[in-house]
Amino acid sequence: MHQEKLDLARGVGLRREHFTHLLEHDPGDVAWFEIISENFFEPGGRPWAVLEKLRAERPVVMHGVAMGVGNATGISRDYLARLAALIERVEPAWISDHLCWGGFGGHYAHDLLPLPYTEEAVRHVAAQVRLAQDVLGRRMLLENVSSYVGFEISAMSEVEFVCAVAAEADCGLLLDINNVYVSAHNHGFDAGAYVDAIPAARIGQIHLAGHSDQGDYLFDSHDGPVIDAVWALYRRVIERVGAVPTLIEWDEHIPSYERLAGEARAAGELSRSACEARDAAA
Amino acid sequence: MQQPDLAQLQRRFWRLITAPRGVEAGLDEIARRGDDPDARPLAAWLRGGVERLDIYANMYFYRLLDVLREDFARCEARVGADDFHDLVTDYLLAFPPDAPSLRALGERFADFIARHDIAREHPRLANLARYEWARVEVFDAADVATLALEQLAALAPDALPELPLQTVAAARVIDAPDGDGALLVWRRGFLVYERPLDAREAQLLPVLAQGRTFEALCQALHEQSGAAEIEAVQHIAQLVARWTGEQLLRDLQ
Numbered sequence: 041m042h043q044e045k046l047d048l049a050r051g052v053g054l055r056r057e058h059f060t061h062l063l064e065h066d067p068g069d070v071a072w073f074e075i076i077s078e079n080f081f082e083p084g085g086r087p088w089a090v091l092e093k094l095r096a097e098r099p100v101v102m103h104g105v106a107m108g109v110g111n112a113t114g115i116s117r118d119y120l121a122r123l124a125a126l127i128e129r130v131e132p133a134w135i136s137d138h139l140c141w142g143g144f145g146g147h148y149a150h151d152l153l154p155l156p157y158t159e160e161a162v163r164h165v166a167a168q169v170r171l172a173q174d175v176l177g178r179r180m181l182l183e184n185v186s187s188y189v190g191f192e193i194s195a196m197s198e199v200e201f202v203c204a205v206a207a208e209a210d211c212g213l214l215l216d217i218n219n220v221y222v223s224a225h226n227h228g229f230d231a232g233a234y235v236d237a238i239p240a241a242r243i244g245q246i247h248l249a250g251h252s253d254q255g256d257y258l259f260d261s262h263d264g265p266v267i268d269a270v271w272a273l274y275r276r277v278i279e280r281v282g283a284v285p286t287l288i289e290w291d292e293h294i295p296s297y298e299r300l301a302g303e304a305r306a307a308g309e310l311s312r313s314a315c316e317a318r319d320a321a322a
Numbered sequence: 323m324q325q326p327d328l329a330q331l332q333r334r335f336w337r338l339i340t341a342p343r344g345v346e347a348g349l350d351e352i353a354r355r356g357d358d359p360d361a362r363p364l365a366a367w368l369r370g371g372v373e374r375l376d377i378y379a380n381m382y383f384y385r386l387l388d389v390l391r392e393d394f395a396r397c398e399a400r401v402g403a404d405d406f407h408d409l410v411t412d413y414l415l416a417f418p419p420d421a422p423s424l425r426a427l428g429e430r431f432a433d434f435i436a437r438h439d440i441a442r443e444h445p446r447l448a449n450l451a452r453y454e455w456a457r458v459e460v461f462d463a464a465d466v467a468t469l470a471l472e473q474l475a476a477l478a479p480d481a482l483p484e485l486p487l488q489t490v491a492a493a494r495v496i497d498a499p500d501g502d503g504a505l506l507v508w509r510r511g512f513l514v515y516e517r518p519l520d521a522r523e524a525q526l527l528p529v530l531a532q533g534r535t536f537e538a539l540c541q542a543l544h545e546q547s548g549a550a551e552i553e554a555v556q557h558i559a560q561l562v563a564r565w566t567g568e569q570l571l572r573d574l575q
C-alpha cells in the first residue's frame with residue numbers, strides 16, 4: 041500500500057506529441073496518466089487508440105478545462121452530459137476541473153479566468169460543483185488556477201476562498217503548487233502559508249509544472265521543468281500530508297517522453313524522501 | 323458606485339478580453355457607447371490594470387488563432403499570416419467559440435470565408451478551408467469495423483443484391499480544393515488519405531453515407547447514367563471491390 045502510494049507520485053499529462061512513442065512502447069516509469077477530458081470529446085482515431093492502450097496498462101484520470109464551475113450563467117447541461125458519457129467510456133480513477141470561470145452567455149474563452157473572492161461567489165460556485173457532482177454521480181477535485189488580476193470586491197484571500205468552496209461543495213482539491221507559486225508572486229501573498237492552509241483530507245491530487253518570468257509578472261506557461269522553489273513547496277506539502285498522487289504538466293516546448301518521465305521520477309523520489317522525513321519525525 | 327455582482331463582473335471582463343483591438347480600445351468603445359457606465363475607471367473594480375487584463379485578452383485571441391492556424395495551415399499559407407490574422411479576428415467576432423472543445427472551433431470557418439470580402443481576392447479559399455476541415459473531421463471520427471475482401475468473396479451470389487453498403491464515419495466527399503472535380507478524404511487506421519473521384523463515384527459515394535443495398539445502388543447508377551442494368555451491376559461490383567480494399571465500407575453483417 042505504502043509503495044503504491046509512492047508510485048502515485050509519478051504521473052504525467054498525456055499529450056499528443058507522445059502518442060507515437062506510447063503506441064510503440066511501454067509507459068515505463070510513469071505510474072499513471074491524466075488526459076484533458078475535452079480532447080476526447082470526438083469519438084475515434086489515433087487519440088482513442090492511444091488512450092485505450094494506456095487504459096489497459098495504467099490508471100487514467102480525467103482533467104477538464106471547460107466545465108466553468110464559476111460561470112455566472114451556470115454549467116452547461118449539455119457539457120455535463122458529454123462528460124458523463126466520457127466518464128463511462130474512460131472509467132477514470134477520478135475527475136477534476138478548475139476553480140475558475142471560463143465563458144459567458146454560452147461562449148467559451150478556452151481559458152481559466154479568475155473569480156472574485158466573495159461570499160456570493162463561494163455560494164454560487166459551491167452550488168454548481170454540487171450540481172455537477174450530483175449529475176456525474178461522483179466527487180470531483182477542483183484545481184486552484186494561476187491568475188494575473190484580482191478584484192476590488194474580493195472580501196477574502198484566495199486560499200480562504202478555495203477552502204470555503206471546497207467545504208461548502210464537499211469536493212476534493214487538486215492543489216497546483218506551481219499555480220500557487222505564480223499567483224503568490226503576482227498578487228504578493230505567501231505561497232508557504234497558502235499550501236499550509238489547505239486541509240490535508242481534501243488534497244486528492246497535486247500538479248507540478250514550469251512557468252516563465254515575464255518581468256513584472258510570472259506566467260503559467262507549462263513550458264519547462266519545475267523550478268527549485270516549487271519543488272521545495274512540494275516537499276513542504278508532502279512532509280505535512282503524506283504521499284499524494286502527483287502529476288507533471290508540460291504543454292509548450294514539450295520534451296521527449298523520456299525527459300518527461302524523468303521529471304515524474306524526480307517527483308516520485310522527492311515524495312519518497314519527504315515521506316521518510318515525515319515518518320522519522322512522527 | 324454599486325458593487326458589481328458576479329454576472330456583471332463577468333460580462334465586463336468578457337467584453338474587454340474579447341474586444342478585437344485590445345482592452346484599451348474595448349474600454350473606449352464601451353465609454354463611447356455608454357452602455358456600461360461602471361466599466362470605467364478600470365481601477366475601481368480591477369486590481370492589476372489594463373496591462374494585466376491584456377494578458378487574458380492575448381491568451382484568448384492567440385490560443386484560438388493557434389488552433390485555426392494549425393487546422394487551416396494551407397489557407398494561412400495562401401493568404402499570408404497578416405491577412406489570416408485579420409480573417410480570424412473577424413471570424414471570432416462573428417462566431418465566438420460555442421463548444422467546450424477547441425477541436426470544434428473551425429466548424430464554420432469555410433462558410434464564413436465564402437461570405438467574407440477575402441473571397442473576392444481568393445475565390446477558392448473557402449474550398450481549401452472545406453478541404454482542410456474534412457481532414458480535421460475524419461482524423462478523429464468514430465472507428466467502425468470495415469468490410470473485408472474475404473467477406474465479399476465468401477458471399478453467396480444470391481445474397482449480393484441485399485448486401486448493405488455504407489461508408490465509414492471517417493469519409494467525406496468534397497470539391498477538390500484546386501482544379502475541378504470531387505475529392506474523397508478518408509481515414510484508414512490512423513492515417514488520412516485522399517484521392518480524386520470520377521463523376522460517377524462522386525455521385526454514388528455521398529449516397530452511401532446513409533447506406534444503400536447493393537441492388538439499390540445499381541438502380542441509382544442505372545437511373546443516373548442510363549447504363550444498361552447488366553453494365554450497372556458490373557460497374558457497382560467493381561466499385562464495391564475497390565471501396566472494400568480501401569476500407570471505405572462498414573461491416574454491417
Ligand SMILES: [Fe+2]
Pocket residue numbers: 183216219247289
Ligand atoms: Fe494544473
